Amino acid sequence: MGSISPPTASSYKPTPADITINNHKRGDPGQIIFKNVQILDSTGRPPYPGDVLIQGERIVAVGHVDPGLIKGALVIEGGGKKTLMSGLVDAHTHLSFNNAITTEDLTTISLEEHVLATARSAKTYLDCGYTMCFGAAAARPRLDIVIKASIKSGLIPGPRTLANTPEITTTGGAIVPDISRYADGPHEMRKTVREFIDLGADNIKLSMTGDNIVENMPSDETYFTLEETVAAVEEAHNRGKRVCAHARSEASVKLCLKAGVDVIYHASYADKECIDMLEQKKDSVFVAPAINLPIATCSGEAIPYGFTVEMAEKKGIKHEVDAACKAMTEMHRRGIRVLPGGDYGFAWAPHGTYARDLQHFVERFGYTPMESIVAATALGGEIMGHPEELGKVQPGYYADVILVDGDPLEDITILQDTSRLHAIVINGHVHKQVGLSATASAKL
Numbered sequence: 001m002g003s004i005s006p007p008t009a010s011s012y013k014p015t016p017a018d019i020t021i022n023n024h025k026r027g028d029p030g031q032i033i034f035k036n037v038q039i040l041d042s043t044g045r046p047p048y049p050g051d052v053l054i055q056g057e058r059i060v061a062v063g064h065v066d067p068g069l070i071k072g073a074l075v076i077e078g079g080g081k082k083t084l085m086s087g088l089v090d091a092h093t094h095l096s097f098n099n100a101i102t103t104e105d106l107t108t109i110s111l112e113e114h115v116l117a118t119a120r121s122a123k124t125y126l127d128c129g130y131t132m133c134f135g136a137a138a139a140r141p142r143l144d145i146v147i148k149a150s151i152k153s154g155l156i157p158g159p160r161t162l163a164n165t166p167e168i169t170t171t172g173g174a175i176v177p178d179i180s181r182y183a184d185g186p187h188e189m190r191k192t193v194r195e196f197i198d199l200g201a202d203n204i205k206l207s208m209t210g211d212n213i214v215e216n217m218p219s220d221e222t223y224f225t226l227e228e229t230v231a232a233v234e235e236a237h238n239r240g241k242r243v244c245a246h247a248r249s250e251a252s253v254k255l256c257l258k259a260g261v262d263v264i265y266h267a268s269y270a271d272k273e274c275i276d277m278l279e280q281k282k283d284s285v286f287v288a289p290a291i292n293l294p295i296a297t298c299s300g301e302a303i304p305y306g307f308t309v310e311m312a313e314k315k316g317i318k319h320e321v322d323a324a325c326k327a328m329t330e331m332h333r334r335g336i337r338v339l340p341g342g343d344y345g346f347a348w349a350p351h352g353t354y355a356r357d358l359q360h361f362v363e364r365f366g367y368t369p370m371e372s373i374v375a376a377t378a379l380g381g382e383i384m385g386h387p388e389e390l391g392k393v394q395p396g397y398y399a400d401v402i403l404v405d406g407d408p409l410e411d412i413t414i415l416q417d418t419s420r421l422h423a424i425v426i427n428g429h430v431h432k433q434v435g436l437s438a439t440a441s442a443k444l
Contacts, residue, residue, distance in 0.1 A: 014262070015240035016385035017162050017202040019132075021427045023154040024057070028429055029074035031055050033065065034403065037078030040085040041393040042377040044370065047409065052084055054399040057428040062395055076403065076423055076433065083407055085373065086391050087131025087159070087400040087426065088415070089380025090341030090354055091288040092244075092265055094136055095121045095161070096143040097345025101305045103176040103214070106139045118143050122151060122158030124351045128418055131400035131426050132380045132390060135164030136244055136265065136288075136342065137205040139179045145200040157431060160400070162384065165196040167207040167246065168232065173223030175211045175246070186231035193235040204236045206245040206261070208252040212316045213297065219248035219320055220269055222255070229259040242385075248320070250274055257281055263383065265290055265342065267331075268324040275330055282336045286383050289328050290342025291364065292356050293349045294321045301348040328365040338365070339383060340376050355415040362412050369412045399428040 032054040038047040039062060050063040053070065061069060078084065096118040100106045109117065125133055138144040144163035151158035167180045168189070174180040183192040193204055208224045210217030229245075236243045237260070244263035245256050253274045256264050263286045267274070278285065296302065298312045298321055312318055331338050340357030343349060361372040381391025389398050403423035406414050414420045424432040 014237055014242045014385075017241075018152075019160040019162070019384055019386055019390070021152055021154070021160060023151075023157075023427055023429045025154065025429070029072075031070060031073035032076065032399070032425065032428065032430070033070060033073045034076050034078055034084050034401070034423075036080050037082055037084040037403065038080075038407065039063065039393055040083050040373065040409070042086050042374050042391055043394070044374060046370075047083060047407070049080065052393060052401070054401075054425070054428050057399055059393060059395055059397050059399050059401075062393055074430070078403065081406070082422060083404040084393060084401055085404065085408070086377040086380075086393055086397075087402055087424070088129050088355070088376045089132040089134065089339065089383065089391070090125065090130055090344070091134045091263070091286065091339035091380070091383050092136040092290045092342025093125075093133040093161070094138075094343065094345045095125075095133065095147055096139040097121075097351075098139075099345060099347055099350045101347045104178065106176065107178045111140065114140060114143060115146065118147050119150065119156050119158075121345065121351050122147055122156065122161070125159050125354065126157050126424065126426065126431055128352055128354055129402040129415065129421050129424055130354055131159045132384050133159045133161045134244075134263070134341075134383050135162050135203050137164050137167045137179065137207075139166070141165050141196070141199055148202075159426070160384065160390070162202040163200065164203045164205050164244075165199060165201045167205045168192050168196075169207040170223045170228065173207065173210075175207055175214050175217060180207060183228075183232075186227050189228050189231040190235040193232050194239075197236070197239050197241055202241060203263075204232065204241055204243045206232055206243060206247075208245050208255065209248045211246075211248065212320055213294070218316065219266075220250070222249045222251040224252065224255060226255055226258060229255045229261070233259045233261055253278075257285065260284075262286065263288060266324070267327060268320045270327045270331075275327065275334065275336070278331060278336050279334045282334070286337045286339055286379075287328075287331060288339045288342055289324050291321070291324060291328070291360050292353075293343040293346060294324075295360060295364075296348050305347050307348075325364045332365055332367060332371075337379055337382070338375060339379050340372070352418075353416070358412050358415055369409045372412060373408060400426045
């Protein structure tokens with residue numbers, strides 16, 4: 001397995017994917033000013049009072065706003081207590097997962113109904129303040145792709161999205177056979193990656209290990225070789241695309257790092273050697289543990305669906321949660337980029353509960369609330385490939401912001417309450433505005 005020498009990371013420069021949205025509609029304000037808000041800009045600086053001016057689809061002024069810049073702006077008043085911050089990211093998004101009880105339920109609905117369910121998930125993300133979604137696999141080949149195109153055109157509401165396709169796995173390695181494509185050996189890997197990129201994928205997903213929640217496929221089993229991993233990564237990178245991988249085992253994490261995988265999902269059993277390797281590559285790789293689903297499984301939320309706490313312990317899910325929390329705590333200590341989000345779309349981890357991850361980062365991984373929010377915003381801009389345009393409240397950034405009733409640094413759980421999101425703006429378009437003072441023009 002060590003006979004192959006992967007190309008150096010410097011030879012791989014995936015093209016930042018298209019994240020534009022053309023959702024401005026007739027009647028949208030040309031300018032929006034958030035007045036008298038607490039600005040949480042995601043630079044790590046403590047929140048500070050001020051105003052934020054949006055013109056068209058961009059933020060143009062933050063803090064002090066020159067009155068001369070404001071002409072006929074929509075005014076949204078913060079009252080000095082509401083927090084204005086960037087929209088959030090889900091780094092492991094399954095738009096087409098339909099709150100299934102079993103993995104088989106992911107594809108039992110008709111294609112037409114599945115398209116509508118996927119569109120509903122996209123709107124739900126935006127309703128919850130999520131303006132960035134990094135696709136982590138679709139249940140059908142073109143679902144992510146058509147939903148992204150529909151969001152971009154303004155046909156349906158949704159976040160900026162990077163589209164994925166079904167998971168690629170090897171014979172005997174499919175966690176969910178109905179949503180997987182088999183490829184054995186480097187040649188088949190290259191061919192399948194090419195097919196998915198031809199469909200319009202932004203991201204390619206490799207399913208490299210088992211998953212304790214599935215019968216007879218433990219999380220510490222690995223189903224890829226280095227040659228297969230390198231072939232998939234090289235083919236994707238040569239065509240400007242990035243690769244993410246379901247990689248729970250220690251061996252799979254090492255394969256990802258040797259081959260140059262861009263985003264490693266789960267990494268539950270990463271040992272010291274894995275974390276040492278991650279630290280060496282921390283400027284070129286992201287980790288997204290997708291911890292909420294196993295935590296929910298262990299805490300009894302799956303009991304109504306026939307999965308008990310005792311079953312979770314017997315299957316090793318609790319042990320994996322403990323191992324993952326230990327690994328993520330150490331990765332955080334070493335400055336490795338760990339992002340929230342993932343595996344929402346199951347019955348006991350349903351769409352709309354995404355912000356639980358931020359709480360888990362604080363309670364399970366040792367993050368401060370500020371660090372958790374930066375991981376969910378500024379690092380979101382980085383994983384989306386546009387760190388100078390997404391994920392911060394700064395001049396020149398896209399106007400993707402949420403106005404929160406309260407201080408999430410005092411209580412990170414308020415981001416789970418959509419009634420506390422008093423305004424949601426994406427690309428300068430007001431998606432939501434509730435209970436706020438607004439006028440047709442600024443009076444300054």
